[in-house]
Amino acid sequence: MLRINYKKLIVEAKPENLNAGLGQCATEMVAAQIFNQQPNQIIYGCVTNGELWKFLKLRKTDLTIDLDVYTLEPIERLLGILIYLACKG
Secondary structure, three states: OEEEOOOOEEEEEOOOOHHHHHHHHHHHHHHHHHHOOOOOOOEEEEEEOOOEEEEEEEEOOEEEEOOOOEEOOOHHHHHHHHHHHHHOO
16 A cells, blocks of 8 residues: 555555455545544555556545556556645645
8 A cells, every 4th residue: 555645645556456455445435534533635546567557536524536547658647647646644
């Protein structure tokens, strides 16, 4: 698990099925929200198998899962998302 920028980005690595990691990532996001004692803080999450990436966002009690699945190519797109999330907040 990788936490960036005051524990606002949670990354969950799964070797096979991305969808299998969504629940675990969401749970870790809620735990980070509670741990930080900031229920209004936006927490971002990501599930990856190293080649495919899926992103989540937790705002208060609302969990949003991006329907898109991102790939390593083009790398600029993925890096842009990760940099945006790391700098957000």
